[in-house]
Amino acid sequence: MVNHISPINKETRRERRIERQRKVIMDAAAGLFAQKGFQATTTKDIAEAVDMGESTLYGYFSSKRDVLQAILSHQAEMVDALLDNLAELKDRQSFVEQVDRLMEMILSRTVYNRVLIAEAWRDDEVLWAYVISRWQPVMDSLQYFIAVRIKDGIFRPIEPALGARMIVACFIAAIMPVLRGVEAPPSPERRLNLARMIVETISNGLYIQKG
Amino acid sequence: MVNHISPINKETRRERRIERQRKVIMDAAAGLFAQKGFQATTTKDIAEAVDMGESTLYGYFSSKRDVLQAILSHQAEMVDALLDNLAELKDRQSFVEQVDRLMEMILSRTVYNRVLIAEAWRDDEVLWAYVISRWQPVMDSLQYFIAVRIKDGIFRPIEPALGARMIVACFIAAIMPVLRGVEAPPSPERRLNLARMIVETISNGLYIQKG
Amino acid sequence: MVNHISPINKETRRERRIERQRKVIMDAAAGLFAQKGFQATTTKDIAEAVDMGESTLYGYFSSKRDVLQAILSHQAEMVDALLDNLAELKDRQSFVEQVDRLMEMILSRTVYNRVLIAEAWRDDEVLWAYVISRWQPVMDSLQYFIAVRIKDGIFRPIEPALGARMIVACFIAAIMPVLRGVEAPPSPERRLNLARMIVETISNGLYIQKG
Amino acid sequence: MVNHISPINKETRRERRIERQRKVIMDAAAGLFAQKGFQATTTKDIAEAVDMGESTLYGYFSSKRDVLQAILSHQAEMVDALLDNLAELKDRQSFVEQVDRLMEMILSRTVYNRVLIAEAWRDDEVLWAYVISRWQPVMDSLQYFIAVRIKDGIFRPIEPALGARMIVACFIAAIMPVLRGVEAPPSPERRLNLARMIVETISNGLYIQKG
DNA sequence: CATGAATGAGCGTTCATTCAT
């Protein structure tokens, strides 16, 4: 029976509508921020992109900067969720899977990440709040993974911090042109293949070892 | 016997003075661009940083954008000079040296490079004119280096393009936090050591190979 | 039965309001342009004259030059309408009437015309777009009128082009001080009288002919 | 004997040199003012036109406005000299000569007069100081000439003021396009011919009188 | 006397934000 609409339902429905609108604005804004940069994007640009009056935006966000913050936060939430589910790195196969999954996640939010990188590159607050604080656990986990294997005599005695950085760098290198918008995103198969090659190279190096 | 002050001397002295002033402005502007971004930096900011009237800047540069271009070009010239001197990649030792030299070069112009990256990240023209067109030879050279070794059975059959990207990524990974301004630059010894570890890892992988 | 306030009414009302505002700005600007010239008049001057914020002007015009263009165009429209209605010059009486009507039209938009003359005096584009291209038909018509009468032996064999120019010059001479703002506009009676004297003098000359 | 150069000579020579330089600057400036208007002409424009440093101009004139004033004054002096020599208007032949001489004088200083008209059109001070006060005697003389002839029954009973205005207007009409820069200056023969036609038309009208 | 360099004042224009409706 929906004849009677409770105020609570009404409220939540309204809230959902607002949240939906916020998302629409954020997506449009992210696209523009990615393309032209945050500063160069005007509120008029955003308003036109979502076919609204400029002043209407201020019903959903308190300022242009607030739109950016919302984009970064929203992105951060998704990353957090995914990073929480990062399984322990047991073997090479699971490593490949993790790398593939991370690539997929990042690529599925290309514009958001392009904006994130652009802003983090100059704004220290953004760098700390949305990049370092989020990725530190991953780096720590990677370093631990490496350190343990070095102690066990499985890995060469490289600095774990540098090793972790190189691993991340290799996998980012593969997708950076896509993030930057100068290359098409890879197909899922291609992506998995990339992940395999990256893990293989990082693990065994470029040289074929003579037994 | 020349006149005490020949007109030619006078002219060159004047030119040197102008060039010196341009350099002062470029350095100050690069610092601000790196910190706040090109758009967010005002001509007033730059003028105050070099303690000049705003209009005086326009005696040395024709526009704010012209200051940016000068910074990017100046940087590009240095890169070009260095890339021209890139020796052929013969052995691992020379590889390490090249990586070390590149790191040194990039780190010696930290702010300029930070600006370059920031602008290239959003401005396609900058990306092509100052990054892709300059670095393409390096990437090509690297790919060729890899392809040859794969054919000779020395390297694993990885995609040369991906391999080249990973090599560059690894070496950039080591210095990115310095460029970003969140880490102190490495000492020359430390830098050489980094180069060695990077080349070692890229060459032989993380795993110790069992014979 | 229409809605109390139909959207169409709303829209046209808004449009009328905008048009009214544009007119207010144009009148104030024309006064300033006439007094100090286009270049010497600042957007601040105009804004203060209409008691608006400077930036508000840009909601109605896209640039300072656009205000000028609107003034010139607006004036041009009126002239066009009037010139279209120029009756054929049949006899001296209709000639007087035409001269009177032209004078009235020009004097009714004194400041606009003062601006037009000032700008046409230095800006070739304005001269061609708003003066020559508009008045050429009048001059042509006058020349034709003269040429026919010369052929019929009614007029002296003067150059038609010079004759046309002198006719226009005489009638402009009568009102130029008013346009310039150093003389009060003539009453309608005075104006008609002026027209009569001008046509009389141009027709029969200053000298009383001895039969 | 000029071996001994007196300080007085030196001084006057210096003064002549200065006066010569002032003239060079005024001519260049007048050309620019005529072309682009006073406001739109920059001191840099003028300096470049005379191949001087901008600041050097200030050794000869105290301000940009001062250059304009000098141009207008210089022009006024020449006009004054000529107007003083205006012979009494005795007969039609002398009238034609006067008109021709005035045309020649005005056309020989085309740019100066174009500037004068432009400035007088908006600047009341210029209008009074350089136009009205100079030309009033001419107009008065013309009015008197007309009034006398009306009284003697030679001229039709037109308002002398209007008659004078029409005479001047007719002769200006003939050369205005030259002043404005859209027509080539007439040859001396053509000019004399124009003067004749103008005086003829003004005197006897367009219509051929039937005896 | 000539000038390169410097600059304060001000220009036309933009834009994030506010507010009345």
Next chain:
DNA sequence: AATGAATGAACGCTCATTCAT
């Protein structure tokens, strides 16, 4: 809730003028 209109506070840039040399 939505928006057209308004605007203050800048912005990049120009230019007449000054001044040290």
